[in-house]
Amino acid sequence: xxxxxxxxxxxxxxxxxxxxxxxxxxxxxxxxxxxxxxxxxxxxxxxxxxxxxxxxxxxxxxxxxxxxxxxxxxxxxxxxxxxxxxxxxxxxxxxxxxxxxxxxxxxxxxxxxxxxxxxxxxxxxxxxxxxxxxxxxxxxxxxxxxxxxxxxxxxxxxxxxxxxxxxxxxxxxxxxxxxxxxxxxxxxxxxxxxxxxxxxxxxxxxxxxxxxxxxxxxxxxxxxxxxxxxxxxxxxxxxxxxxxxxxxxxxxxxxxxxxxxxxxxxxxxxxxxxxxxxxxxxxxxxxxxxxxxxxxxxxxxxxxxxxxxxxxxxxxxxxxxxxxxxxxxxxxxxxxxxxxxxxxxxxxxxxxxxxxxxxxxxxxxxxxxxxxxxxxx
Numbered sequence: 001x002x003x004x005x006x007x008x009x010x011x012x013x014x015x016x017x018x019x020x021x022x023x024x025x026x027x028x029x030x031x032x033x034x035x036x037x038x039x040x041x042x043x044x045x046x047x048x049x050x051x052x053x054x055x056x057x058x059x060x061x062x063x064x065x066x067x068x069x070x071x072x073x074x075x076x077x078x079x080x081x082x083x084x085x086x087x088x089x090x091x092x093x094x095x096x097x098x099x100x101x102x103x104x105x106x107x108x109x110x111x112x113x114x115x116x117x118x119x120x121x122x123x124x125x126x127x128x129x130x131x132x133x134x135x136x137x138x139x140x141x142x143x144x145x146x147x148x149x150x151x152x153x154x155x156x157x158x159x160x161x162x163x164x165x166x167x168x169x170x171x172x173x174x175x176x177x178x179x180x181x182x183x184x185x186x187x188x189x190x191x192x193x194x195x196x197x198x199x200x201x202x203x204x205x206x207x208x209x210x211x212x213x214x215x216x217x218x219x220x221x222x223x224x225x226x227x228x229x230x231x232x233x234x235x236x237x238x239x240x241x242x243x244x245x246x247x248x249x250x251x252x253x254x255x256x257x258x259x260x261x262x263x264x265x266x267x268x269x270x271x272x273x274x275x276x277x278x279x280x281x282x283x284x285x286x287x288x289x290x291x292x293x294x295x296x297x298x299x300x301x302x303x304x305x306x307x308x309x310x311x312x313x314x315x316x317x318x319x320x321x322x323x324x325x326x327x328x329x330x331x332x333x334x335x336x337x338x339x340x341x342x343x344x345x346x347x348x349x350x351x352x353x354x355x356x357x358x359x360x361x362x363x364x365x366x367x368x369x370x371x372x373x374x375x376x377x
Contacts, residue, residue, distance in 0.1 A: 003029045003076050007061055007109065008083030010040035012218045013132070016256040017080060022048045024260070029053050031074055033067075034083065035060045038367060043357060044217045061105035068112040076116070078128045080263060081109055084187065086134075087221060091183035092315055102186035103193070106131065110197045118201070129194065129205045130263050135248070135275070137188040137209060138171045139178030140318035143246055151277060153326055163339070166246045166279055170324035171209070173271045180316045198269050206266045208259070211275040211323045214343065215252035216350040220361055224344075227286060228351045229358055231293040231304050241313035243283025246320040250276035251343035254336045261332050275323025276336045283308075288341070292348045 004021065008014040009032030022030050034040045036058055048054055055074075059066050061083050070076070084102050085091065091098045110129065117127050148164030179185040197203040214224045227237050258274045266272060280288075286308065295301045328334050338346075351358060 001027050001029065002078060003031065003074050004078045004080060005031045005033050005070070005074070005076050006080045006082065007033045008040070008081075010034040010036060010042050010044060010056075011082065012039070012044075012215075012222075013213055013252055013255060014082040015044035015217050016215070016252050017082065017259050018045060018054070019048055020253075020256045020260055022051050022054045026053055029055065029074070031070070031076070032056045033059055033061065033070070037085075039086070039219045041217075041361065043360065062100060062108050064108040064112060067108055068115060071112050071116040076113075077126060078130070078263065079109060079113055080130045080132070080259065081106065082132045084190075086183065088136075088181050088183045089314065091181055091186070095182035095186075098182050098186040099189075102183075103189045106190035107193050110193060110203065114197060114201050114203050117203075124202060124204050127204050128263060128268075129197075129203055130259070130266075131191065131194040131205065131207045132259065133191050133207055133209045134184065134187050135171050135209050135211050135273070135321050135323050136181065136184035136318070137177045137179050137191060138175050138321075139180055139184075141167055141169050141171070141320040141322055143167055143244075143320045144169075146244075148279075151279075153277060153324070163278055165322060166281075166320055167322065170322045171273060171275075172324050173209075173273055173327055180318055195269075204268045206262060206268060207271045208262060209271065209273050209323070210255055210258075211248035211250050211278075211321060213250055213252045213255050215347050216354070217357075218252070220358060223282070224285070224289060224347065225351055225358070227289050228293055228348055229362070231290055231307060232297065232352065232355075234304065234307065236309040237286060237290075237307045238309050238311045239283060239286060240311060240317060242310065243281060243286065243308075244319075245282050245317060246279050246322070247282070248275045248321055248323050249278050249280055249285070249340055249343075250274065250336060251338045251346075254338065257337075258328065258334050261334050262328070265332055267331075272328045272332075273323045273325050274328060274334075275325045276340070277323075277325065278336070278340050279320075279322055280340065288344055289348065292344055293352070296348060296352055
């Protein structure tokens, strides 16, 4: 049996990872450790909350004494660390919170794992600290082919006329870090701490850097759920600059599958990039979302294109991110399972069918509920 802490398990990606592990590994005990900030919502896990191998603990990862005691009490064998402040716009307004959570929170977890595991009879044998990071730590890539070119790799998911690359260069695991926002700087720092704990203490670590995720349960300040909701209510769709910025998109369940695979079979001290081989300009994604929402709502396809509103570009807005996942594909056999059109169809349907979930988030009622629930604990 393994006892595994998954931090940030009430958030978007974290909830998918928790669900996968709880359902796939009934012999494991999964401890969901989450502070329940604005981005955490236990409604994301209603379907597994009563499973016998699942436990939720509300705690700030920066609370070292609490994290260390939890590791001792639960005899933790592994940590999958997803908890992080992740919204770039918020980091520009409040960099201190991002440094506190993303850097000091990660350091708290690392130190707790080190102290607990090194005093066990088996020490670090059979243990693993898995840190999930972002492609944004690498900085930005040039968009040398604005109209797109066929990518220089072949996978089932990257075949298709829409799956183009907008330049010859890609983020690979050996690139130097060049973060451009307070968010990516904080994540870069946390990555360095993870690697330093392996090099200094021998802590069994692995790091992954992933591209943009999309899918069910994503907090609606992010582009795709925000725009789905705005289209439904015919509100403006604010697009930074000209919408030419390029991102690589990955369906969240494919990311969860990659995390499962790397946690169990990835090589200690290695870094793996996880991406969708799936570059899209923001404006092109927005048009796909509009067409899909309109069609599923019974409207004339494309009739809500007039909601697009161009706004002043964000400070330090990187032009292009593009992940090369060939190492992960070559060494562990992972590849994304969905083409973007398939994934976006599933995603839009989910949000349209779960309007109550969306309304609960946008109204802020879920935060009031948790504050009331936990105020005396």
